[in-house]
Amino acid sequence: MKTIAIVNQKGGVGKTTTTVNLGAALVKRGYKVLLVDFDPQANATTHLGYAELSCKKEDVDNDYIYYEDHLSINGVLDDLLKHRDYVETLHKSVLHHEEGIDLIPCNIELAALEYPIQSSVASERKLEKLLNEFENDYDYCLIDCQPSLNVLPLNAMTAANLLLIPVATQGLAVKGLTDLLITATGVKAELNSELEVLGILFTFAEAHTNQTKDAIAGVSAAYKNDLPIFNSVIPKAVIGGETAMTGHSLFYKHGSCPLAQRYMELADEVIDSTKGDK
Numbered sequence: 001m002k003t004i005a006i007v008n009q010k011g012g013v014g015k016t017t018t019t020v021n022l023g024a025a026l027v028k029r030g031y032k033v034l035l036v037d038f039d040p041q042a043n044a045t046t047h048l049g050y051a052e053l054s055c056k057k058e059d060v061d062n063d064y065i066y067y068e069d070h071l072s073i074n075g076v077l078d079d080l081l082k083h084r085d086y087v088e089t090l091h092k093s094v095l096h097h098e099e100g101i102d103l104i105p106c107n108i109e110l111a112a113l114e115y116p117i118q119s120s121v122a123s124e125r126k127l128e129k130l131l132n133e134f135e136n137d138y139d140y141c142l143i144d145c146q147p148s149l150n151v152l153p154l155n156a157m158t159a160a161n162l163l164l165i166p167v168a169t170q171g172l173a174v175k176g177l178t179d180l181l182i183t184a185t186g187v188k189a190e191l192n193s194e195l196e197v198l199g200i201l202f203t204f205a206e207a208h209t210n211q212t213k214d215a216i217a218g219v220s221a222a223y224k225n226d227l228p229i230f231n232s233v234i235p236k237a238v239i240g241g242e243t244a245m246t247g248h249s250l251f252y253k254h255g256s257c258p259l260a261q262r263y264m265e266l267a268d269e270v271i272d273s274t275k276g277d278k
């Protein structure tokens with residue numbers, strides 16, 4: 001299994017949209033894919049149509065449905081932290097979406113686990129421990145990270161073989177990348193010596209605008225000798241935002257739109273770069 005963390009501490013750069021649509025594209029290409037929602041915002045969970053699972057228990061009184069038997073990555077992490085048996089719960093937590101993608105959902109209560117994780121022994125290795133259980137079950141595992149560089153993304157980077165870094169082609173695109181890459185270098189040195197950057201993915205591109213051209217030129221000038229940059233550039237497109245509310249990826253009903261096509265090209269690049277790997 002190749003585990004790819006979709007990371008950038010900058011918010012709203014297309015991490016979740018990329019996780020869901022890259023995952024769906026890899027399924028279309030015949031691969032077995034597990035998505036892990038590792039952001040307390042639970043946007044990937046919502047995107048794939050499980051909005052009710054992202055609600056807190058208290059929301060029952062406000063007319064949300066709450067599933068008593070609902071399992072989540074945070075529930076399993078809680079078991080792990082409390083030294084309870086977590087393996088069966090972990091496997092039961094996997095949702096099987098009708099598009100063929102599997103998902104371990106999460107909810108806002110993941111945020112409450114940040115401190116307990118941080119204070120635990122081997123704090124950065126909790127997610128790695130859970131995902132090891134799926135090593136022989138999937139070809140790809142994609143982890144949707146929260147926009148920060150705290151203990152949760154650190155866990156994702158420690159569990160991952162590869163980092164996919166979406167960069168919005170808007171002002172100051174280069175700036176946050178430096179901090180992210182310093183953190184990734186630290187993770188590689190201290191925790192995960194095999195960690196590599198799979199690629200930088202330009203998102204929210206608007207053809208012919210100076211903002212997009214400048215951002216791509218700036219990032220390319222700074223990093224193209226050191227880091228792979230995907231040829232596929234993700235355009236800004238209304239359908240991208242609209243699909244997030246439908247419970248499906250772009251490929252469910254809009255597989256031929258340009259945005260879906262760019263995600264399919266991205267999937268082909270990912271497959272190509274990871275060829276021969278387990």
Ligand SMILES: Nc1ncnc2c1ncn2[C@@H]1O[C@H](COP(=O)(O)OP(=O)(O)OP(=O)(O)O)[C@@H](O)[C@H]1O
Nearest residue numbers: 011012013014015016017147235236237240241244
């Ligand atoms: N290519 C696109 N064109 C237009 N809108 C998009 C595109 N990709 C994503 N969006 C929308 O932009 C917003 C931010 O995207 P997304 O949630 O994927 O970013 P994110 O990096 O996961 O954000 P966060 O850091 O908050 O987790 C969402 O409302 C999403 O639906």
Ligand SMILES: [Mg+2]
Nearest residue numbers: 015016039043
């Ligand atoms: Mg997100």
